Amino acid sequence: MSSPLVLAVPAKGRLQENAEAFFARAGLSLIKPRGARDYRGAVAGLDGVEVAYLSAAEITSQLAAGAVHLGVTGEDLVREMIPDADARVVLIEGLGFGFANVVVAVPQAWIDVRTMADLDDVATAFRQHHERKMRVATKYVNLTRGFFSEHGIHDYRIVESSGATEGAPAAGTAELIVDITTTGATLAANGLKVVEDGVILRSQANLVAARGAKWGVSERETARVILDRVAAQARARAFREVRARFAACDARLVESAKQKFGVETPFGGPTSSGMLTLHCPPDAVYALTSFLRERGAEAVAVADLGYVFSRDNPLYAKLEAGL
Amino acid sequence: MLLMDARVPSEANEPDARAEALIAAYERAGYRRCAPAILQPAEPFLDLSGEDIRKRMYLTTAPGGGDFCLRPDLTIPVSCDYLASSAAGDPAGYCYLGPVFRHRRNEPAEFLQAGIESFGRPDKAAADAEMLARGLEAVTHYGLASPDIHTGDVALFASLIAGLDLPGAWKRRLIKDFNRKANLAQDLARLELGGSNNRPEYQGVLAALAGSDPRGAHALVTDLLSIAGINAVGGRSVGEIADRFLEQAALGAATKLPRDVRGLIERFLAIAGDPDEAAAALRQLAADAGMATALAPALDLFASRTGFLAAHGIDVKRVRFATAFSRGFDYYTGFVFELTDPKRTGDPLVAGGRYDELLSRLGSPQPIPAVGFAVWIERLAVYGGGR
Numbered sequence: 001m002s003s004p005l006v007l008a009v010p011a012k013g014r015l016q017e018n019a020e021a022f023f024a025r026a027g028l029s030l031i032k033p034r035g036a037r038d039y040r041g042a043v044a045g046l047d048g049v050e051v052a053y054l055s056a057a058e059i060t061s062q063l064a065a066g067a068v069h070l071g072v073t074g075e076d077l078v079r080e081m082i083p084d085a086d087a088r089v090v091l092i093e094g095l096g097f098g099f100a101n102v103v104v105a106v107p108q109a110w111i112d113v114r115t116m117a118d119l120d121d122v123a124t125a126f127r128q129h130h131e132r133k134m135r136v137a138t139k140y141v142n143l144t145r146g147f148f149s150e151h152g153i154h155d156y157r158i159v160e161s162s163g164a165t166e167g168a169p170a171a172g173t174a175e176l177i178v179d180i181t182t183t184g185a186t187l188a189a190n191g192l193k194v195v196e197d198g199v200i201l202r203s204q205a206n207l208v209a210a211r212g213a214k215w216g217v218s219e220r221e222t223a224r225v226i227l228d229r230v231a232a233q234a235r236a237r238a239f240r241e242v243r244a245r246f247a248a249c250d251a252r253l254v255e256s257a258k259q260k261f262g263v264e265t266p267f268g269g270p271t272s273s274g275m276l277t278l279h280c281p282p283d284a285v286y287a288l289t290s291f292l293r294e295r296g297a298e299a300v301a302v303a304d305l306g307y308v309f310s311r312d313n314p315l316y317a318k319l320e321a322g323l
Numbered sequence: 324m325l326l327m328d329a330r331v332p333s334e335a336n337e338p339d340a341r342a343e344a345l346i347a348a349y350e351r352a353g354y355r356r357c358a359p360a361i362l363q364p365a366e367p368f369l370d371l372s373g374e375d376i377r378k379r380m381y382l383t384t385a386p387g388g389g390d391f392c393l394r395p396d397l398t399i400p401v402s403c404d405y406l407a408s409s410a411a412g413d414p415a416g417y418c419y420l421g422p423v424f425r426h427r428r429n430e431p432a433e434f435l436q437a438g439i440e441s442f443g444r445p446d447k448a449a450a451d452a453e454m455l456a457r458g459l460e461a462v463t464h465y466g467l468a469s470p471d472i473h474t475g476d477v478a479l480f481a482s483l484i485a486g487l488d489l490p491g492a493w494k495r496r497l498i499k500d501f502n503r504k505a506n507l508a509q510d511l512a513r514l515e516l517g518g519s520n521n522r523p524e525y526q527g528v529l530a531a532l533a534g535s536d537p538r539g540a541h542a543l544v545t546d547l548l549s550i551a552g553i554n555a556v557g558g559r560s561v562g563e564i565a566d567r568f569l570e571q572a573a574l575g576a577a578t579k580l581p582r583d584v585r586g587l588i589e590r591f592l593a594i595a596g597d598p599d600e601a602a603a604a605l606r607q608l609a610a611d612a613g614m615a616t617a618l619a620p621a622l623d624l625f626a627s628r629t630g631f632l633a634a635h636g637i638d639v640k641r642v643r644f645a646t647a648f649s650r651g652f653d654y655y656t657g658f659v660f661e662l663t664d665p666k667r668t669g670d671p672l673v674a675g676g677r678y679d680e681l682l683s684r685l686g687s688p689q690p691i692p693a694v695g696f697a698v699w700i701e702r703l704a705v706y707g708g709g710r
Contacts, residue, residue, distance in 0.1 A: 124499050
């Protein structure tokens with residue numbers, strides 16, 4: 001029997017709920033045949049997949065080591081924990097949840113600091129003034145070092161912090177922090193503000209593939225099926241289906257709609273009777289319907305899409321290119 | 324610590340007879356052989372060499388807390404041992420031969436270094452020249468007769484900047500970036516553009532504060548913070564914040580670097596050649612800029628050092644000097660040098676320099692001049708010759 005493809009999914013909290021919902025939308029229900037407390041699962045109706053429930057940090061290190069094939073984890077962890085990440089993993093697709101920015105935040109009282117250039121100057125002056133270096137509390141040691149180095153900042157020390165980083169300046173254990181934030185409310189409540197050009201990374205949960213895992217024929221085939229479903233769902237999510245039928249509908253009109261609204265024509269141009277099906281980005285739907293009606297459409301129907309399967313499989317192509 | 328390739332070759336790190344002979348020669352020249360602990364407190368390295376070194380260090384945490392590392396170089400351990408000894412403060416010279424540990428891509432993490440550290444010698448020019456001569460000794464000992472000799476002098480740039488009429492913030496920045504081999508051209512461009520940190524919301528306050536009485540302005544900034552209900556958190560006091568805020572106000576009035584000052588810095592950084600040519604060009608520059616007095620001490624030391632190099636039998640015409648040469652570590656304060664073999668990788672075979680402030684930063688109550696160098700034994704081992 002061939003070995004299964006291992007898909008690592010967060011074991012706890014909102015990340016788990018979101019990941020399960022994401023796979024469910026793609027028609028992949030994650031099940032735990034041996035009970036809810038089991039840390040191993042399967043995908044209903046798809047053989048050859050083993051689901052491993054792990055913490056996001058473990059998923060990241062297992063991906064780096066090639067011990068799992070695919071995993072759901074935050075880009076922040078990938079960039080922080082895996083040296084030379086792009087050589088070891090492929091970020092296949094952002095999943096639309098788990099959004100968080102990794103930012104540089106300083107005390108609000110630092111009215112003289114708004115940019116990283118200000119921070120650079122303050123760091124150098126701080127060292128002269130206090131005979132020690134400015135301390136940065138963070139769990140993102142590598143991201144911080146890389147970002148500060150890009151901005152030419154060298155006079156600082158990292159204080160590793162594993163929790164409640166935002167409290168470090170008030171507690172006196174650091175002068176500033178690098179941490180994740182979603183709304184900035186926690187930072188503000190702790191008297192901190194984000195440096196204007198201090199966003200290190202805009203992160204979200206990603207479907208990530210390990211380059212170092214064993215990718216035999218059966219693993220690739222299983223991955224192709226999973227990614228086909230994910231892609232079909234992702235594409236469905238990115239478009240609304242817009243249908244209309246009117247005589248004036250011709251190729252020129254379709255071309256103009258493509259340019260104006262970014263629509264796609266999954267089934268080609270209008271039929272001989274003027275029947276047209278377009279896939280339109282959600283933001284442009286109303287404008288598109290006005291456009292069509294102005295040109296003679298009596299009625300325009302707009303519907304959500306369940307899945308859009310296409311012959312090519314862009315996500316699998318991305319994986320294969322990266323292996 | 325994930326996924327590091329830390330293969331340690333077994334034989335490559337056994338000091339061979341040639342390396343032992345080199346150290347024996349250093350001992351005969353009066354340098355005491357020392358062997359600092361391999362496991363070192365991590366703090367001094369992170370503090371003095373900067374966070375960038377962290378990713379190359381092998382760090383570990385003691386059960387009771389406290390970070391330790393496998394020594395990534397020997398300058399700091401030898402300096403610490405010297406400061407802890409009864410000789411601290413007196414002139415003393417040490418030599419060493421042993422493994423250091425740094426994560427390197429495609430190369431073993433453990434490798435051998437030899438070297439010399441010379442502390443407390445007041446005759447700086449002579450001590451600088453001797454270090455270069457001892458470094459050359461190591462290279463010829465391994466059979467490479469004439470390596471490229473690259474030299475620089477961090478003190479010259481520092482004196483130039485100190486003598487210029489520039490805001491303090493810009494002086495700090497230029498010195499820091501020069502030491503780090505970074506962003507200097509970018510700095511100069513920004514300086515000339517002026518007003519780099521435009522902050523429209525504060526422009527009015529800053530303009531109102533510019534040129535006002537510092538004490539009154541200070542009080543105003545302090546009041547502003549308390550009116551806004553902002554508590555000062557973190558290690559910077561309100562006074563410090565106010566001071567820098569006012570500095571920004573002053574900068575706002577005169578941010579633009581005069582074109583002639585930028586031209587002067589660029590002309591300075593373009594000076595290169597053998598030490599005598601460079602000295603002549605530097606004296607001319609100092610005279611043209613009316614900075615002869617500001618640059619005199621650094622230039623005199625430079626000329627004196629060149630004399631000592633010749634006295635050591637070094638062909639001064641072969642020494643390449645460049646004002647822009649720095650080693651990328653901010654603890655160097657004067658002479659810096661590297662010996663390379665351009666026919667091979669061009670990586671330093673020997674590298675070192677003067678670091679007069681390091682011992683103070685390691686806790687010495689009085690300043691102690693210091694100069695030294697390290698020898699990459701593994702890079703020299705490929706040469707076939709010998710004594």
